[in-house]
Amino acid sequence: MDIDVIVDNIPFFLGGLILTFKLAVIAISGGIFLGILLAQARLSSRAWLYYPATIYVHFFRGLPLILVIFWLYFLVPVFTGHSLNEFSAVVISFIVYEASYFSEILRSGIQSVPAGQVMAARASGMTPFQTARYVVLPQAIKNMVPAMVTHCVVVFQDTSLAYVIGLREFLRRINLVDAREARSVELYFFAGLVYFVICSLGGLLSQRFEKKQLKGAHF
Amino acid sequence: MIEINDVSLWYSPELKVLSNISAFIDRGKKIVVCGASGSGKSSLLRCINGLERFQKGEILVNGVSVMSPTTDIYKLRSRMGMVFQHFELYPHMTVMDNITLAPIRVGKKSKGQAKAIATSLLERVGIPEQADKYPSTLSGGQQQRVAIARALAMEPEIMLFDEPTSALDPEMIKEVLDVMVDLAHEGMTMVVVTHEMGFAREVADEVIFMDQGAMVERQDVQTFFTAPENLRAKQFLKRIIR
Numbered sequence: 001m002d003i004d005v006i007v008d009n010i011p012f013f014l015g016g017l018i019l020t021f022k023l024a025v026i027a028i029s030g031g032i033f034l035g036i037l038l039a040q041a042r043l044s045s046r047a048w049l050y051y052p053a054t055i056y057v058h059f060f061r062g063l064p065l066i067l068v069i070f071w072l073y074f075l076v077p078v079f080t081g082h083s084l085n086e087f088s089a090v091v092i093s094f095i096v097y098e099a100s101y102f103s104e105i106l107r108s109g110i111q112s113v114p115a116g117q118v119m120a121a122r123a124s125g126m127t128p129f130q131t132a133r134y135v136v137l138p139q140a141i142k143n144m145v146p147a148m149v150t151h152c153v154v155v156f157q158d159t160s161l162a163y164v165i166g167l168r169e170f171l172r173r174i175n176l177v178d179a180r181e182a183r184s185v186e187l188y189f190f191a192g193l194v195y196f197v198i199c200s201l202g203g204l205l206s207q208r209f210e211k212k213q214l215k216g217a218h219f
Numbered sequence: 220m221i222e223i224n225d226v227s228l229w230y231s232p233e234l235k236v237l238s239n240i241s242a243f244i245d246r247g248k249k250i251v252v253c254g255a256s257g258s259g260k261s262s263l264l265r266c267i268n269g270l271e272r273f274q275k276g277e278i279l280v281n282g283v284s285v286m287s288p289t290t291d292i293y294k295l296r297s298r299m300g301m302v303f304q305h306f307e308l309y310p311h312m313t314v315m316d317n318i319t320l321a322p323i324r325v326g327k328k329s330k331g332q333a334k335a336i337a338t339s340l341l342e343r344v345g346i347p348e349q350a351d352k353y354p355s356t357l358s359g360g361q362q363q364r365v366a367i368a369r370a371l372a373m374e375p376e377i378m379l380f381d382e383p384t385s386a387l388d389p390e391m392i393k394e395v396l397d398v399m400v401d402l403a404h405e406g407m408t409m410v411v412v413t414h415e416m417g418f419a420r421e422v423a424d425e426v427i428f429m430d431q432g433a434m435v436e437r438q439d440v441q442t443f444f445t446a447p448e449n450l451r452a453k454q455f456l457k458r459i460i461r
Contacts, residue, residue: 120307123268124321124373125297134320138311 005183006190009173016173017194023087023169024156027094031155034095035102042107053103060100066161069093073165086167098155105151109144110136149206153199170194220246220408221267221377226276228262228432236262237273238432246376249409251419251440254429255455260412263429264379267410268299280377297325300370304382306362308354308369314341315350318369326373333372340368344398360391367398378402380411416460420444428452 006013041053060068072093077083084092113136121131163172174191178184221244228237237259244250252260265271267278269285269292278285283295308317318340319333328336341347344364346357354362363383370378380399384392396418403409403422413419419426419440426443428436428451436449447453 114307116303116305116307117309119265119270120301120303120309122270123296123299123301124369125293125325126321127293130324134324135309139309142311 001186003186005181005186009177013173016168016170020159020170023159026091027098027155028152030095031098031102034099035106038099038103039106043110057100057103060097065097065158066164068097069161069164086165089165090162090167101151105144105147109140112143113139145209146206149202153202220244220281222279224277226266226273226278228266228271228273236432240434247406247408248424249403249422250425250427251423252412252427253414258429259432260429261381264381264410264412267379268296268301297373298375299377299379300373300375301379302366302370302383304385306366308362308366310354313351313353314365317365318372322372336372340371344368358391359387360394363395364398377408382412384415414459
């Protein structure tokens with residue numbers, strides 16, 4: 001074991017990790033935003049909203065993410081004549097792809113709230129917005145937090161797929177240093193440790209949130 | 220006060236839920252609606268406050284049409300309280316917050332005013348000590364009494380009850396019925412879907428019997444129990460009263 005290869009390259013790895021985080025944060029926030037719109041459309045009784053959103057969700061959930069990244073990076077320039085840089089291609093792929101997963105988590109969370117709750121709120125004179133804000137969403141969010149956090153962790157791990165088009169995020173940089181120094185054992189062990197620690201922290205945060213919720217309200 | 224004119228409701232041409240219902244319910248009257256399950260009782264109740272959109276006919280509450288696009292349906296609903304079979308208290312809120320939510324958000328009352336109203340209502344339904352608890356820690360009877368207090372908090376002119384005691388353990392039915400009887404004696408206009416015939420005898424002015432979406436019998440209490448005209452109503456009474 002020679003950890004010098006890691007210590008010497010810390011600034012280089014850190015740069016990659018920052019890019020990984022940037023990617024994950026944009027993918028998650030963009031995915032959730034688009035996911036909210038999709039979930040609303042999926043819950044709508046209007047056919048022109050429901051069907052396109054449903055097809056969208058099933059389409060992307062039926063594809064591997066890596067293929068979507070390839071498509072955006074290699075095929076979009078062919079059709080549009082404009083090439084996308086690596087970062088944009090990856091970010092857009094992640095957002096359109098992860099939105100389909102986030103929308104399903106959001107939808108099932110909202111649907112987990114019994115219809116009678118909506119009826120009670122509406123019967124008291126609340127508008128659809130007030131019903132969502134005060135009655136449905138507080139219950140739905142509590143139900144969907146564990147699945148949300150789990151999926152955020154998955155997105156964070158999936159950012160490593162960006163290496164396929166040469167984006168120099170964390171894992172790609174490990175890969176580059178290994179090509180130069182031939183220290184696979186140390187480098188990939190280190191990479192595993194970094195992913196493990198960060199993802200475990202996410203899991204712990206979710207558990208703490210659940211415990212806090214349990215203390216507050218008795219469902 | 221409530222005028223139901225020839226109302227029909229269907230989910231598909233084959234699935235008719237209500238057919239040509241007409242009724243007039245005057246201020247202060249107590250109407251009990253009964254009939255087998257699936258006869259359209261609950262649907263009728265939901266049509267009155269516009270939770271169910273019907274295809275034909277008209278319902279006027281204080282002269283205002285429930286289905287008209289120009290009606291402020293939220294305001295109209297806030298004048299009618301509704302109590303459900305399964306209580307439908309908000310599980311993420313305390314009893315106090317359950318009762319004050321609509322007065323604050325819909326009735327635009329201050330927090331202090333809403334709390335004062337809620338406190339006096341909790342006393343009225345006999346559970347002032349439960350204000351800070353969550354619904355899941357209460358018994359079924361207590362939860363339903365909170366639900367009644369929640370509906371009363373908007374100071375409604377009409378109260379709609381949808382089988383309020385059907386989900387309760389037998390020993391808790393009385394505590395809920397007692398609250399409803401008090402309410403009736405105070406002059407509230409009430410439409411109650413129930414199979415509690417004792418309650419009907421004690422407070423109802425009229426009984427409506429429904430069968431397969433139609434109103435097949437409408438009588439004053441005395442006649443309904445002693446000499447019902449409709450065959451199904453006769454069978455129903457025989458089965459339900461020993």
